[in-house]
Amino acid sequence: MIDTVTGSGPAPFAVQLKALLDKEARYQPKLSGLRLMEGASDNGLRMTARLREFEVKDLLSLTRFFGFCSETFSLAVSLLDRFLSIMKIQPKHLSCVGLCCFYIAVKSSEEERNVPLPNDLIRITQNRFTVSDMMRMERIIMEKLYWKVKAPTSLHFLRLLHGQVQSQLSTDGRKILSLDRLEAQLKACHCSFVFSKIKPSLLALALLRLEAEEQHDQQHVEAIGEALQGLQQQLNIRDGDLVCVRELAGKCLAEYATTKCSKPNSQRLRWIISGRTQRQLKPSYYKIAHLPTIPETVC
Structure with missing residues (x-):
């Protein structure tokens, strides 16, 4: 039976947060396995952090191609990192592992009628x-993975924490933190291997803190800061850890904004689709894009 994160109905913030935190540690990628990837030589024989990053960027392109939700992408990355951290796979098998993680995430997060056939996924991605x-x-x-699919991801924490902060702000203050912008920032972080080793709750709070510090409206920023301070205490996150991850996120997003940043390669994804698949795809599916542009802050 596939594991789930939350119940069928809405619950108070404290209940939702506790449910996510209770499962967070159990769904974390194995740190020792991630370190092996990080220290592996890039010789084509061992899985490396760089290969993992390339695969995640391909998954993001595939997510955007089909118009799937952010949750599908975040879950696919979680599944991929968890599997790679416990299994020593050869690089030649990575594309199959990545596509399977994507397929599992799609079936878990998207409506059944939107789930593509495995054969179409293979043809579209030109895998052999x-x-x-x-x-x-x-x-x-x-x-x-013991059939435990729906892990608590950074996206779950980001949306939950963002909603809690918004509930404590005035109408004008709620315009400061754009959830769309924060989710786009999270996608950029997912493409960087370093964040695989960081707890989802910590990454989510660090992105919120980073975004709040970049604002210039002191009146609302102070209120946001107080709300985030309260969340930090509830999450039991140390100041040093938060500062470190916030700096890592800032560096990642700064590099992402430059032309030197390696973004998803749309040229690699030269879609080959059957007539049946072509008739089923929506017009928006043909728009193959790079990493989404992080939207400007709403003033």
């Missing part, structure tokens, strides 16, 4: 493995 290969890999991933 078969549907049988993909189904076998999907089963391996699910078994190794």
